[in-house]
Amino acid sequence: MAEEGQRPVGGGGVTDYSPPADRPKIKHQESIYHSLISQTTADGRIMIGQDMEIFPKKECREFASPGTEAYDVKDRRMAGEQFALLCGRSSVPRIAVIGLYKKLKSRNILKLVDAGLIDWPPEHSRRFALIFEKPAGKKIMESAEAKPFMVSEDMLIPAVIQPAVAALSELANSDTVHGAVNAENAFMTGAPGAETIVLGECLSSPPSFWQHPMYETIPRAMAKPSGRGPGTSKDDIYALGVCVAMMALGENLLLGKSPQQIIYDKIEHGSYGAITGRGRIPGSIAEFLRGALNDDEDQRWSIDDAARWLEGRRAPPKQPHPVPKAARALVFGDQQLLDLRAAAEAFSGNVAAAALEIEKGQFESWLKRNFVDKALKLRLDGIGEKEKQSSPEKLVSRVCMALDPLGPIRFKGLSFFPEGFGTALAEAMLKGEDIQVYGEVISQQLLTSWVSQRVDEIHDASGLTSLFEKCRAALGHRTPGNGIERVLYMLNPGLYCLSPMIRDLFVFSSAGILQELERLSEQEQRPSAVLDRHMIAFISVREPRLIDPHLGYLNSPGKGKQTVGIMRTLAAIQQKFAVGPVPGIMNWLLSMTPPVIEMLHDRDLRRDMSRQLNRLRGSGNLEELLDLVDDHLLIQDDERRFDQARDEYKNLAAEKNDLENYIKRRKNFGMVTGRQISMIASSTLAIVIITGYVVQRFISGF
Amino acid sequence: MTDKDKKDQDEKAAAGKAKLPFSVRFAIFILLVAAVVLLPLTIVFSVCMIPTFVAAIVDTHKNKTAWFTVGVMNLAGTIPSLFSLWYAGFTVMSAFQLIIQPMTIIISFGAASAGWLIYHKVPLFVSQVLFRKNEKRLKEIEKRQKELVKKWGDEVAAG
Known part of the structure; x- marks a missing residue:
């Protein structure tokens, strides 16, 4: 091991x-x-x-x-x-x-x-x-259709509740939740008649990812599984309560009802009422179930409450606050809506009809007549004129948020909690679903609107708001290293790189990307791009110091600069994580160097650099490669000398042009100068003649 | 246009022509006086320097260098006649006797011919020399430009 x-x-x-x-x-x-x-x-x-x-x-x-x-x-x-x-x-x-x-x-x-x-x-x-x-035993329920494992009334507490609470308590002490407590993921182990519960694993998927709505509290049940977020240990206790109820009743509560029906049942009758129904619940566990299945989050039992109850110290659970109901139902389609949560759920299911209902004004008067709730009024007033004028989807989403502030964000068929948004986005990307709507959620600030509605109740609300604003900013930029890919990795710190090149290889670190690229480089049909959008965003979020200084180069329109950016990033990763030689990547990068070499102007220098680069073939130290192609002094000197050469060429061209013009006028070329010279020559000769004559006359004595 | 207008215009033209500076007018006056006073010299000079006057008239070039080129040589050829005039008493008669001597004309006009020769041949020679020099420079420029393109690529010629 x-x-x-x-x-x-x-x-x-x-x-x-x-x-x-x-x-x-x-x-x-x-x-x-x-x-x-x-x-x-x-x-x-x-x-x-x-x-x-x-x-x-x-x-x-x-x-x-x-x-x-x-x-x-x-x-x-x-x-x-x-x-x-x-x-x-x-x-x-x-x-x-x-x-x-x-x-x-x-x-x-x-x-x-x-x-x-x-x-x-x-x-x-x-x-x-x-x-x-x-585990040496059987699952409580072998399948979603199976009957649950029956445990005698007197064994429910010692064989199920007590050990499960102890296990969950240990998890909670490690500041984590199970998130997958359900009858199909729990085993009854031990000798027949003396079985004890063993909770199943919770590591193969995010919390609540596969949980049936039956095992979730009402707000979480309304969200899509991947968008429920991590939840709390109270949610684990709730799920345990459902398991215990099924075992006590000997009835599979998942059967016979659709998830939506189960949610409406819970909304209408409360979780405890919907789950226990008319069945006989043993008195010994009724108190536990009332506490665990309490729909009021503040009143719902935590693990500590359950542990105290097991020790006999817990005061009986309070009754949940009654959900305000309308005196007259709002007729929406074929539904008779009596409370706000059901209205929100129904509206999100039929956005077009809901938008019409809201615009008609009938809905507003229904609210005024039936619900005297200042907080609700404040929330509804918080929906600005701009949002009222925006798309029906956004309007309905904001109204649903106001009606059911504890419920998920409902937008264009999606329903999720802000904490679960990242997981939902990751799931959509993994499944290759359309992710445009996720971008809209961020850009339309639905996440921050939801958080701002419950700012006093949410732990680290400002941190969440700041994170979502950063996501919005990242989404606003389309360049590699930003966009929805960056949002994905920002919101999913534990996610592996979803680059199409390596997504099946579960690469969780920047060093891993380098190693997988080395493997890819050996393949005949290796991709043309070394780093794609996913990889750049992944590295930028996980190891910003290794890539952010080079993003300008990576996003440059010039192939040469892009390649230098890739080289810088990979060399930084190799150096930081002490990854060994990567000869495959070296050869791959060398095949991409022509545009880099072309960044130099001096042809002699290019030839010299090509020779030096060829010598690196087969070696794997990217720093050496970078030393050659990213020599600032060399590049600056080349640039300076090129500027000088360009100036020289320009001056020569101007001179050539002048000379050619002179030569074109060959007939008169040099004639002006020639005439001037002839004047001088003539004058000189005349002076010589006159002087000679005068001298001669003087000598001969006039 | 009326007669009166025409008259005014003529007057204006006459006034424009007469509008020489005083110094010039004075110089012309002194020259005329000198020409009269030094009449023998004027006669010999006028006859011997005819090629110069012709050169001044026939030179159509902008810079008008022909009269000077011919003139100085013409003058060099006239100087001996002027010396002869001086020794002959500097009289009008001796002036006439001098100008009818073929030698006087041959020397002065011959010198002027030399001036004409210089005027015609030297520019051509100079032009040829300059042309060759420029052609050589042009080749040097082209060679250097090729060298620059070879070292720096076509982009060195751009911009």
């Missing part, structure tokens, strides 16, 4: 692998799970270290979580059985939590053995694997 904290930094190529014992200690705990932990032997076996083997032909579906695949694993050093959960590609594993999860001491949560990237020969690709010990 690999020891935690002993893996190299960086997402990895094949060369990444090092035996667990040799793995260096690193600072960030989660980054140890970013590297490759498997090796494929010559006979095709997938080994993790020397002792653990994954069997791709032995699938164990009963242990698979939604969106994952499970395969048998055998660790020679351990007596029990293990299984590997291979995470799907439509969700992002919770890598940041793995370290904390692995430290959990509770026996009532699935035990994590190891985690990391593995090469998966059946698909010739890479997968993120979580290796767990197999």
